[in-house]
Amino acid sequence: MIALITDFGQDGLYVGQIHALLAADLPGVQVIDLCHTIPAQDIRAAAYLIPAYTRLLPPESIIICVVDPGVGGNRPHAVCQSDGHWYIGPDNGIFDVLQQHAHHFMKYHFSWPGEVSDSFHARDIYTPAACLLAESGTPDVLEAQQVESDNLRFNPDLNEIIYFDHFGNAITAYRYSSLSEKSLIHIKGQALPWARTFSEVEQGACFCYENANGLVEIACNQGSAKDQLGLKLGDMFSFK
Amino acid sequence: MIALITDFGQDGLYVGQIHALLAADLPGVQVIDLCHTIPAQDIRAAAYLIPAYTRLLPPESIIICVVDPGVGGNRPHAVCQSDGHWYIGPDNGIFDVLQQHAHHFMKYHFSWPGEVSDSFHARDIYTPAACLLAESGTPDVLEAQQVESDNLRFNPDLNEIIYFDHFGNAITAYRYSSLSEKSLIHIKGQALPWARTFSEVEQGACFCYENANGLVEIACNQGSAKDQLGLKLGDMFSFK
Amino acid sequence: MIALITDFGQDGLYVGQIHALLAADLPGVQVIDLCHTIPAQDIRAAAYLIPAYTRLLPPESIIICVVDPGVGGNRPHAVCQSDGHWYIGPDNGIFDVLQQHAHHFMKYHFSWPGEVSDSFHARDIYTPAACLLAESGTPDVLEAQQVESDNLRFNPDLNEIIYFDHFGNAITAYRYSSLSEKSLIHIKGQALPWARTFSEVEQGACFCYENANGLVEIACNQGSAKDQLGLKLGDMFSFK
Numbered sequence: 088m089i090a091l092i093t094d095f096g097q098d099g100l101y102v103g104q105i106h107a108l109l110a111a112d113l114p115g116v117q118v119i120d121l122c123h124t125i126p127a128q129d130i131r132a133a134a135y136l137i138p139a140y141t142r143l144l145p146p147e148s149i150i151i152c153v154v155d156p157g158v159g160g161n162r163p164h165a166v167c168q169s170d171g172h173w174y175i176g177p178d179n180g181i182f183d184v185l186q187q188h189a190h191h192f193m194k195y196h197f198s199w200p201g202e203v204s205d206s207f208h209a210r211d212i213y214t215p216a217a218c219l220l221a222e223s224g225t226p227d228v229l230e231a232q233q234v235e236s237d238n239l240r241f242n243p244d245l246n247e248i249i250y251f252d253h254f255g256n257a258i259t260a261y262r263y264s265s266l267s268e269k270s271l272i273h274i275k276g277q278a279l280p281w282a283r284t285f286s287e288v289e290q291g292a293c294f295c296y297e298n299a300n301g302l303v304e305i306a307c308n309q310g311s312a313k314d315q316l317g318l319k320l321g322d323m324f325s326f327k
Numbered sequence: 328m329i330a331l332i333t334d335f336g337q338d339g340l341y342v343g344q345i346h347a348l349l350a351a352d353l354p355g356v357q358v359i360d361l362c363h364t365i366p367a368q369d370i371r372a373a374a375y376l377i378p379a380y381t382r383l384l385p386p387e388s389i390i391i392c393v394v395d396p397g398v399g400g401n402r403p404h405a406v407c408q409s410d411g412h413w414y415i416g417p418d419n420g421i422f423d424v425l426q427q428h429a430h431h432f433m434k435y436h437f438s439w440p441g442e443v444s445d446s447f448h449a450r451d452i453y454t455p456a457a458c459l460l461a462e463s464g465t466p467d468v469l470e471a472q473q474v475e476s477d478n479l480r481f482n483p484d485l486n487e488i489i490y491f492d493h494f495g496n497a498i499t500a501y502r503y504s505s506l507s508e509k510s511l512i513h514i515k516g517q518a519l520p521w522a523r524t525f526s527e528v529e530q531g532a533c534f535c536y537e538n539a540n541g542l543v544e545i546a547c548n549q550g551s552a553k554d555q556l557g558l559k560l561g562d563m564f565s566f567k
Numbered sequence: 568m569i570a571l572i573t574d575f576g577q578d579g580l581y582v583g584q585i586h587a588l589l590a591a592d593l594p595g596v597q598v599i600d601l602c603h604t605i606p607a608q609d610i611r612a613a614a615y616l617i618p619a620y621t622r623l624l625p626p627e628s629i630i631i632c633v634v635d636p637g638v639g640g641n642r643p644h645a646v647c648q649s650d651g652h653w654y655i656g657p658d659n660g661i662f663d664v665l666q667q668h669a670h671h672f673m674k675y676h677f678s679w680p681g682e683v684s685d686s687f688h689a690r691d692i693y694t695p696a697a698c699l700l701a702e703s704g705t706p707d708v709l710e711a712q713q714v715e716s717d718n719l720r721f722n723p724d725l726n727e728i729i730y731f732d733h734f735g736n737a738i739t740a741y742r743y744s745s746l747s748e749k750s751l752i753h754i755k756g757q758a759l760p761w762a763r764t765f766s767e768v769e770q771g772a773c774f775c776y777e778n779a780n781g782l783v784e785i786a787c788n789q790g791s792a793k794d795q796l797g798l799k800l801g802d803m804f805s806f807k
Contacts, residue, residue, distance in 0.1 A: 088350055090343070096733030097338030098577030100620055100780075103570070103601035110568055110597040111625045117350040121343035127734050128789055140340055145351045156789050159764030205764035207779030253336030254367050284399025284445035299447030300340075309368055309396050328590055330583070337578030357590040361583035380580055385591045493576030494607050524639030524685035539687030540580075549608055549636050 088117045088145055089217055092137060093153040093209065094125040101207070105151070105214050112218040121150070125250075126320055128156040132249040134184040134241050135260035137174070139300045144172060147224075149217050151209065152176035159205035163196040163234075164212060166226045173220055175213045180240040184260075187243045195231035248305070248322045255311025257318050258304050263297035270326035272305070275316050278327065279305060291315070328357045328385055329457055332377060333393040333449065334365040344450050345391070352458040361390070365490075366560055368396040372489040373421040374481050375500035377414070378428045379540045384412060387464075389457050391449065392416035399445035403436040403474075404452060406466045413460055415453045420480040424500075427483045435471035488545070488562045495551025497558050498544050503537035510566035512545070515556050518567065519545060531555070568597045568625055569697055572617060573633040573689065574605040581687070585631070585694050592698040601630070605730075606800055608636040612729040614664040614721050615740035617654070619780045624652060627704075629697050631689065632656035639685035643676040643714075644692060646706045653700055655693045660720040664740075667723045675711035728785070728802045735791025737798050738784050743777035750806035752785070755796050758807065759785060771795070 089109060095101040102123055109118050121140060125133050133154040141150050155162075155177045165178035169189040174182060178196065186192045203211035219228045245260035252258065271278040272295050282294040285308045293312050298304040305312045305324075312318060329349060335341040342363055349358050361380060365373050373394040381390050395402075395417045405418035409429040414422060418436065426432045443451035459468045485500035492498065511518040512535050522534040525548045533552050538544040545552045545564075552558060569589060575581040582603055589598050601620060605613045613634040621630050635642075635657045645658035649669040654662060658676065666672045683691035699708045725740035732738065751758040752775050762774040765788045773792050778784040785792045785804075792798060 088347065090347065094733075098600065098603045099733045100602050100604075100616075100730070100738075101732075103599050104620070104623065107568065107570065107599045107601065107624055107628075110599060114597070115355075115595075117354070119343050119347045119350060120338065121347065122340050123338045124340075136340075140344070143344065144347055148347075157766050160766030204779035206776065210779065250340070252341075253334075253339045258340075286397050286400030296446065299444035299450065328587065330587065355595075357594070359583050359587045359590060360578065361587065362580050363578045364580075376580075380584070383584065384587055388587075490580070492581075493574075493579045498580075526637050526640030536686065539684035539690065 088148045090119040090121045090150045092121045093123050094127050095123050097123040104210050108214050130180045133181040138185040138188045146171040149173040151213050153209040166195045168193045175217050183239040183241045195226045196234050197229040197231035251313050255313035256306040257312050261303045272324045274324040328388045330359040330361045330390045332361045333363050334367050335363050337363040345454050348454050370420045374424040378425040386411040389413040391453050393449040406435045408433045415457050423479040423481045435466045436474050437469040437471035486564050491553050495553035496546040497552050501543040512564045514564040568628045570599040570601045570630045572601045573603050574607050575603050577603040584690050588694050610660045613661040618665040618668045626651040629653040631693050633689040646675045648673045655697050663719040663721045675706045676714050677709040677711035731793050735793035736786040737792050741783045752804045754804040
């Protein structure tokens with residue numbers, strides 16, 4: 088299985104080209120559009136969403152991850168092996184949280200021979216590299232070299248809003264399992280209660296809960312927490 | 328074939344997880360994203376769109392239907408058998424119009440054993456239940472119990488706008504076949520003429536027609552009926 | 568492989584119906600959503616995007632192209648054979664640029680027998696026609712007649728913005744390969760420098776480059792050229 092996580096938007100001009108290439112190179116492969124709405128060029132959001140939203144994929148899945156504002160520049164190309172999954176994409180920080188959450192993690196850098204576009208490495212490098220990896224099962228096929236990563240850009244958890252879903256729920260970069268106790272979350276001058284799920288609070292009430300992918304989420308029963316609380320990406324919260 | 332109708336938005340974080348699960352459990356199955364833009368948490372819109380937009384699916388198709396504001400609460404889980412199709416989802420009213428339009432309809436309730444998230448039953452209950460149903464061809468595999476539904480929330484037709492498409496066409500919950508005669512539709516103080524298709528009216532003119540799925544639709548030739556007439560979801564019309 | 572290019576929006580009510588039909592008629596076929604965000608009813612944008620964004624598809628691919636404001640009216644139905652690809656859709660001008668860019672091009676018109684909706688020929692005519700073509704490999708199966716096209720609506724290149732991507736990059740209808748020299752592009756009173764890729768200019772700076780599909784594109788490093796320059800669809804530029 089090959090899964091895609093990008094900031095391309097699903098129905099624009101880019102995702103389809105990747106699918107076409109995968110279908111031509113690996114006929115019959117299952118290709119999953121896991122998410123194409125990472126906030127544009129937001130490496131930090133990608134870094135926290137990638138581990139949370141790929142945990143449940145089957146073993147040996149290959150995940151092409153592309154949030155790549157430096158495309159065509161000198162950031163390296165990486166393949167990571169992390170708890171039984173493969174990840175491919177630009178090594179610009181998007182794999183730094185994954186590395187810290189993983190039990191087993193190895194990172195490789197590789198060069199890509201041949202001519203490619205300067206602005207669409209997802210199509211011209213990471214997708215064909217994923218095909219080679221799928222066929223061979225080893226990064227050796229990319230002549231990849233294992234590298235150590237010490238200078239990580241991000242902490243394992245972050246008390247910040249990184250994504251709004253379609254309903255206006257605010258997804259944070261904080262794992263529920265990292266909470267030492269159920270402290271109340273304070274944001275925009277309000278203390279939000281915890282609940283198990285939407286129907287446990289009044290209609291229109293805002294609350295916090297552990298979302299279905301293990302992250303702390305700020306939501307509103309039958310409404311938009313984003314609108315109700317006036318939230319925006321990057322808003323921070325505190326525990327009290 | 329497994330089809331999905333939800334209010335999740337296609338390119339967010341949710342639909343891909345369902346696809347990944349289906350691809351892992353039923354390799355090679357055809358999965359169709361029929362619609363992920365039901366207005367958020369709008370059970371009524373779902374109830375009318377589900378029968379109209381699944382009619383043409385092949386026999387034995389399984390349709391996972393999820394508009395579920397009460398997720399994690401006590402609404403039952405349902406499987407419906409309706410004119411040769413299977414439908415799975417929360418029994419919160421989304422199947423009530425389907426039941427009234429169908430020639431043959433049976434509804435079953437089932438419980439789901441094991442641990443699930445409190446907010447993503449589409450992934451944790453309805454999708455694996457659909458896989459079991461696909462493999463076995465019978466709701467017995469879910470230990471489902473047939474139930475009678477008498478208290479239906481919705482009428483077979485409704486003179487209301489329930490959906491705007493990408494072009495600003497306004498889809499109503501009224502079947503064209505339910506019109507006794509071609510009465511004029513009055514909305515926002517205007518009487519709209521009937522036409523067969525867009526090119527039959529002047530550019531920029533608004534009109535009514537039978538859309539390609541049998542519903543009455545308010546449209547504008549090469550423009551947006553929504554903007555032109557100032558329409559919004561829930562606007563009602565009358566016949567005169 | 569069957570690819571789709573339309574102005575339907577991907578996650579509305581239309582694309583899924585086409586996928587369902589293809590899955591039923593041609594089980595196992597690879598269906599690629601190449602783009603569903605052609606600006607609504609914009610034949611000109613479609614005419615220029617179709618050749619640029621289908622070039623790299625594998626030989627024998629069938630591309631269903633639908634931007635069809637005249638649906639149900641008297642424009643002909645066309646199949647085009649162009650440099651090893653098949654294209655099906657309404658003959659309203661959307662194939663006119665393709666014809667001029669192609670080395671080998673033939674156009675056929677066909678009639679469609681049987682009952683169809685008046686507003687969804689993509690589903691009722693072009694999709695089943697594509698299935699017949701896929702199975703037979705020849706337009707004869709549609710009883711198609713070859714036609715000459717002399718009155719083309721569009722030039723091979725156009726100095727105009729025809730599409731904004733998800734990031735606010737402005738795609739033009741001008742091929743980079745048609746530039747006689749690297750003249751500066753002037754738009755909105757500004758002369759834009761050329762660059763190879765995003766990371767070559769300052770953060771927030773606007774520039775022109777050859778995009779990954781061969782078109783001249785106006786972009787902004789880590790920002791939106793659309794917002795930065797106040798661009799809109801149809802804005803023209805000059806070379807100086």
